[in-house]
Amino acid sequence: MGEPEPTQQSSGSDAICEFIGNLKVENDNLILALHAIENRFGYVPRQSALLLSKRFSVPLARIYEVLTFYHYFRTTPSAEHTLTICLGTSCWLHGSEKILRNSQNLLAELPPEERQRFGLSEVRCVGCCSLAPLVFAGKKVIGRLTPDKMKQIIEGLLSNRGDIS
Amino acid sequence: MSQINVQINGMAVAVSEGTSLLDAARMVQVKIPTLCKHPDLVATGACGLCIVRVRGMAGFPRACTTPVEEGMDIYTHDNELTEVRRTVLELILSTHPNSCLTCGRNGSCELQTLAADFSIRESSFAKYVPEIPRDTSTGSLIFDFEKCIKCGRCVHVCQDLQNVWALSFLNRGIHTRMAPAGDIALAESPCVRCGQCSAHCPTGAIIELDETAEVWRLLREPGNHVVVQIAPSVRVAIGEEFGYEPGTNLTGQLYAALRRLGFHAIFDTNFSADVTIMEEASEFIERFVHNRRELPLITSCCPSWTDYMEKFHPDFIPHFSTAKSPQQMLGVLAKTYYAARRGLDPSTIKVISIMPCTAKKYELTRSHEMYASGYKDVDIALTTRELARMIKQAGIEFHRLPPENADSLLGTYSGAGTMFGTTGGVMEAALRTAQYFLTGEKMPRLVFEEIRGLTGIKEAKIELAGQEIRLAVAHGLGHVAEVLDRVRETKRKGEEPRYHFIEVMACPGGCIGGGGQPYGVTDEIRAKRMQGIFQDDRDKTIRCSHDNPEVIELYETFLEKPLSEKAHQLLHTTYYARPIYQR
Incomplete structure (x- = not known):
């Protein structure tokens, strides 16, 4: 990720002021503020949500309704290595579900401290079906995926080799 | 408002504009099944059971969210609709555990x-019940x-x-x-x-949280002297669990049932409601006449309301009556005054309360002041629903019970005490006694119609000893902010207080609509329970707290006078600002 770890301080009022800047305090802007926080930290820390709740006079419960409704938002920090497998129609037809299960099993076999470095998730169609099946490794798209290729990716990330392709 | 003519299952009906098909059907005695729509709430169309057929409309509109239109031809029940409803139910059941028996x-x-x-x-569908x-x-x-x-x-x-x-x-x-x-x-x-x-x-x-087992245990345990108190609103609601009309006053039957359950003394929270009034009316006089501390005075007998205020409106802490709720007052008096008068060891006294309320369970331990007797003042609070189950478990034929009386020292109540069970009632009770304190008049004005009823915020101006007193009554916590904002505004502008006295109850209708009352409450039922309370008040010869002979005896022999040092020590509490979120 390369992003700084949010601290109590940086995820608090300073950070919000910095990132949402001149955003007017009105309900319609709440989601923009959440995007700004998400983009900054890779997730929305509870501290930020609490401050946003005060600043926008919106109940915290409503903020979490928004946060958990949209898959885009995260409420916990993302893992060091995120792997997002596409389960859209095209990828699914090319066996992405099997790749997902395989990956889950692979990760489950890792020792806990290594497993924690990975965040495996799924997504519905990312709009490059010609590459199906595909995975997002961090911000990198890797297409024509096979279970073997997926295994190499995970091993590569584990040994911190930058040559995944 | 214009009338809209529709046909429901071939029956013509005229309803006002904006009526939902669901409510229109009710007017011709047709009940469409629902699981999400509740009369208290705005329709959301979440469950999908209330689907109907409307000639000329595609698909099955949901009756709860579809308003009537002129000339609509509506069918609420036929084979296909029943089939679809059954499928909806089966789908709901497929995500529901089969644990009805427990x-x-x-x-x-x-x-x-x-x-x-x-x-x-x-079940036609595979089960999906996440743990x-x-x-x-x-x-x-x-x-x-x-x-x-x-x-x-x-x-x-x-x-x-x-x-x-x-x-x-x-x-x-x-x-x-x-x-x-x-x-x-x-x-x-x-x-x-x-x-x-x-x-x-x-x-x-x-x-x-069901605590009946613990009450049974205390009743069985040798050496205990288990006393019980029933809250004002329980008497007019518990009948619904036994087939009575809502609002039927069953005070005497309740006393009889409690005695048969094995309680050693039957007391009434209405008695301690009268004590609360003695303290609270005195506080009001202190503030109103002697200008000690701020106005308005705000009632504090509802634990959800005090909790809400401490979390969301702590700037109003100085306005709160420090008088404890009737539940807590009875508890502490049972373990001090009653214990002393009867020669009982307070450690053997267990106080059980029957409340319309789930927050009363929380109130028992809300601060160290709830242990003013040196023991936990009230040991267990049961809801109306829990007591009904105990009566059924004990094989008591409730509807055939002859009425009995409560026990002395903490069992006699005035009409004012019973009024605590409904929105507006605490204030009406307090005004009766405040008038007496202020003017010494023996027969003060009893009824304040302006603050009765189910309107969310009720306001009134009354004359008391030649002075105007401005009142506000709110019930349902959703109505609180508006009242408090009005007070804040006059404070900011440095004007005369907008109100002198505010009563708040957290639940719609007050305690009669409490969260621990029998299920299925609607405004219609709330109104009936409320009438039951008013009737109980009218039926009493003694209508004012200060005329309650047991209250007089309590002050003469034990507390001395309202707001005395002893009264403060036993019957009053303090409030603290609390965080809205613990994390």
């Missing part, structure tokens, strides 16, 4: 009733998420009706859950334990 709503569950009505004998741990953190309510059918009633009650926002919708689609923000425990959320979620939940997903 469920807190067995026999009162709306889903169970519909499954029975629709002859559901087998989610129960939330028992509040000590008042049990959240069993697995039994949730996602109708959304609790969330709308908590957000729209009560403005507490402890509950919200988390996630989406099949993963949707009703939970506090960010999935923390309910006790860490703003929850004030009013239990309105449990009163509106159609299933057993939200129920009161």
Whole structure:
């Protein structure tokens, strides 16, 4: 990720002021503020949500309704290595579900401290079906995926080799 | 408002504009099944059971969210609609555990009733019941998420009706859950334990913490002197559990039933409500006449309300009456005054209270002042629903019981005391005694019609000893902010106080509509229970707290006078600002 770890301080009022800047305090802007926080930290820390709740006079419960409704938002920090497998129609037809299960099993076999470095998730169609099946490794798209290729990716990330392709 | 003519199952009916098909059908005695729509709440069309057929309209519109249009030809029941409804029910049941026999709503569950009505004998769909741990953190309510059918009633009650926002919708689609923000425990959320979620939940997903077993244990345990008190509003609601009309006053039968359950002394919270009035009316006089401390004075006998104020409106702490609630006053008096007069060791006295309320369970330990007797002043608070079950367990034929009387020292009550059970009642009771304190008139004005009824915010100006007193009464926590904002505004402008006296009860209708009362409450039932309270007041020869002979005796022999040092030590409390979220 390369992003700084949010601290109590940086995820608090300073950070919000910095990132949402001149955003007017009105309900319609709440989601923009959440995007700004998400983009900054890779997730929305509870501290930020609490401050946003005060600043926008919106109940915290409503903020979490928004946060958990949209898959885009995260409420916990993302893992060091995120792997997002596409389960859209095209990828699914090319066996992405099997790749997902395989990956889950692979990760489950890792020792806990290594497993924690990975965040495996799924997504519905990312709009490059010609590459199906595909995975997002961090911000990198890797297409024509096979279970073997997926295994190499995970091993590569584990040994911190930058040559995944 | 213009009338709209529609046909329902061939029957012509004229209804006002904006009426839903659901309500229009009710006017011609047709009941369309629902699981999410509740008369207290705005229709959301979540459950999909109330589908109907409208000639010329595609598909099946939902009756709860579809308003009438001129000339509509509506069919509410036919084979196909029944089939679709059955499928909807089967789909709901496919995500519901089959645990009816051990469920807190067995026999009162709306889903169970519909499954029975629709002859559901087998499940056509694969079960999908994710394992989610129960939330028992509040000590008042049990959240069993697995039994949730996602109708959304609790969330709308908590957000729209009560403005507490402890509950919200988390996630989406099949993963949707009703939970506090960010999935923390309910006790860490703003929850004030009013239990309105449990009163509106159609299933057993939200129920009161059942403490009947502990009460049975205390009754069995040798050496205990177990006393019981019943709250004002319990007497006019418990009958619904035994087939009585809502609002039937069953005070005498309740005393008899409690005696048969084995309680050693039967007391009445109405007695201590009279004591509360002696203290609170004196506080009012202190503030109003002697200008000590700020006006308005705000009532504090509702634990959800004090919790809410401490969390959301702590700037009003100086306005709060420091008088404890009647429940706590009776507890502390039982373990001090009653114990001394009867020569009982207070450590052997156990006080059980029967309350319309789930927050009363929380109140028992809300601060160190709830131990003013040197013991836990009230040991256990049961809801009306829990007591009804105890009576049934004991094989008591409640409807055939001859009425009995309460026991002396803490059992006699005035009409004012019973009024505590309804919105406006605490204020009316306080005004009766305040008038007497102010003017010495023996027969003060008794009835204040302006502050009766189910309007969310009630205001009145009355004359008292030649002075104008401005009153406000709010019930349902959703109405509180508006009243308090009006006070804040006059404060900011440095004007005369907008009000001198404010009464708040957390639940719609007050305690008669409490979160621990029998299920199925609507405004119609609230109004009947309220009438039951007013009737009880009218039936009493003694209508004012200061005329209650046992109250007079208490002050003469024990407390000396209202707001005495002893009264402060035993009968008063303090409030603290509390964080809205624990984390």
